[in-house]
Structures are given as C-alpha cells and as structure tokens.
Amino acid sequence: MAPAGGKQARVYRFNEYGGPEKLQLKEEEVPYPSAGHVRVRVEAMSLNNADSLFLANQYLEPPALPSKIGYEIAGTVDAIGEGVKQFSVGDRVSAIPAFSVAEYANFAELTVLPERALMHTPRNLDKIQAASFTFAYFTNYYGLFDLGQLKPFQTVLITAASSTTGLAAISMVRAAGSTVIATSRSSAKADALKKAGANYVIATAEEDLVERVHAITGGKGVDIAYDCIAGPMSEAIVNCVRQFGHWVVYGAMDSSPVPFPVLQLMVKTVKLDTFMVFDFTGHPGLNIPANDQALARAMEYVSRGIESGALPIVVDKVFEGLEGLPDALRRQQKGTGTGKIVVEL
Missing domain, CATH: 3.40.50.720 (NAD(P)-binding Rossmann-like Domain)
Structure with a gap:
C-alpha cells in the first residue's frame, strides 16, 4: 500500500533570535515519515533550558532561520516510515535526547523523528508525565x-x-x-x-x-x-x-x-x-557517533525505575493548549518553580 501524504498541523517557528515573544504558530504540512522515521501526534511537551538557549542562538548548534523549536515531547505514533521495527501506529512514545534540535524540533501538533530518538512510554505514565522524564x-x-x-x-x-x-x-x-x-x-x-x-x-x-x-x-x-x-x-x-x-x-x-x-x-x-548526554546517545549535528549499547542501558534502567515507582516525575505547572508555550517559557526562565513545566495539547 502506498503511504499517505502529509498532514496539516500547527507548528512553532521563529524568524529571529530572542525570547518567547519571537515564537510564531504557523499552519504547515508535516510530511509522511521517510525510511527509519516516525511521525508522532504530540500530546504534551515539556521545557528544558536548551529550548530557551536555542531560541536565543546560545545553544550548542545554531538555528537555521526560520527555525522550529523543542526537544522533549510525548504522544502517539501517527505513521511510520519504511524499515521502522520498534513502533506501530497507535503506540505511545516519548522523545529521548538522541537527535539534533536544529534538524528535528518537536513543539507542534505533529512531528517527525528518527526511530532511535523515541522510546515506548512507560505504561504507568499519563501524557504529562510521559513528556517530562527522558x-x-x-x-x-x-x-x-x-x-x-x-x-x-x-x-x-x-x-x-x-x-x-x-x-x-x-x-x-x-x-x-x-x-x-x-x-x-x-x-x-x-x-x-x-x-x-x-x-x-x-x-x-x-x-x-x-x-x-x-x-x-x-x-x-x-x-x-x-x-x-x-x-x-x-x-x-x-x-x-x-x-x-x-x-x-x-x-x-x-x-x-x-x-x-x-x-x-x-x-x-x-x-x-x-x-553532555549526547556524548553517549549521539548527535549527528555535532559529529558525535551514537552508542546504541549506552542508549539501550539507559532506556532499560529508566523504564524499570519509573514503572517500579523508584524514579518519580515532579511537575511544576501545566499550561493548557499549544498557545500556552510562550507563557510556559517565560515561567521557566524565571527559575522560581520546582519541577517540570509542561504544555498539554
């Protein structure tokens, strides 16, 4: 069966460096995933300091304007490219730090990531927690x-x-x-x-x-x-x-x-x-080779710890709707909270 085409979705981009005020929410076509890639319908996204640094062009790799933004998301597999073996449509997944944010960025309704940049979400997590641990x-x-x-x-x-x-x-x-x-x-x-x-x-x-x-x-x-x-x-x-x-x-x-x-x-x-975490998980944009054994060890340890309850997830505040991302970034930049700041779609 021939693969379906792209789907329309709202995607965050920025055309100039700066703070949350530079973010723009745009309607775009998110393509069908190519070989070895997975398209994810995003259900929640959580913030890291890297997001603000990337937006300000102060991160490890420069954004190519107009750039997308965002590392850590969770959602459901919407489509899989040729050769993908670990995931099926409908699987719950969480993004893991094993990709270049300049090449793949996730703060959108739909996103496409390499297969190795995702893991199965631990069964006992809701969508807020699923976006907040990796x-x-x-x-x-x-x-x-x-x-x-x-x-x-x-x-x-x-x-x-x-x-x-x-x-x-x-x-x-x-x-x-x-x-x-x-x-x-x-x-x-x-x-x-x-x-x-x-x-x-x-x-x-x-x-x-x-x-x-x-x-x-x-x-x-x-x-x-x-x-x-x-x-x-x-x-x-x-x-x-x-x-x-x-x-x-x-x-x-x-x-x-x-x-x-x-x-x-x-x-x-x-x-x-x-x-950096990428020294172990790999980062093509920084010419850091992947270490699949290290990635598998970490994935097993984290999954087991979360499912057993030994590794809790602390959430500071949840912002409702994709439009809440700029305010969520402002809260993160203040540094007054304790725990993850999450945007729920």
Missing part, C-alpha cells in the same frame, strides 16, 4: 553511573538540586541506596528538596558549603559532586570531594571565567568528568 533521567544515568561510578552507601553532593535534572538525580541516588546532600542558593526550596528525597540541604548563599559538607561527612567529603554550576563555586566543590572521589560536571550555569582548581584536583586525586 532528558533528566538519561543525563543522570550517564553522569552518575557511567562517569561517577555511583554505588550503594555513598554520599553525593548535587548542586542546583531544585532543577528538573537535580530532582531526578536525588531520586536516582536514593534509589541506589546512597545519601544526598542537595544545594540551593537559598533555604526557600529546602522543604521541597527534602520532600524530593534529599537527606541534607545546604543554602549556598547562607552557609559555608565546604564546612557543612565536611560536618555532614565527618570530614571525609563526598564520593561524587554532581555539578551543573561550575564557575566561582568550582574550588569549593572540589574541596567537598573526598580523596579519589569524582567531580562530574554536566552544565555551566555560571560561565564566569575563574582559575581552574588544578592543585586541589591533583592533591586529592579527584577525577573530573565533563559531559
């Missing part, structure tokens, strides 16, 4: 287990722990049988972090980070510092890590130029790893 949990899987070598009975320092990735990391560390020391700039989010599973919370603008960590660990320091801040905090973070411990950096919320703490790293033999 980027944080996949990132943490590689950072904590592959690089940090997380094991039971360890202590892990998680910076900016109220972020969606930080909250997911708290759950993963606790599920592994280890202790979490979470940081936040102020004590305002301390209760939320403890509710999410943090054993201890340090307000870095109100307390001495190194003193508190050493008091908590009996002077030994943490086994892993899982860090998305870097910047001027780097020296303090290294001083929180035990001898032969790990400092895993997956972001640079503070990109201020600072002296690199090489002496502290050498004296304590701290292993430093910097990474």
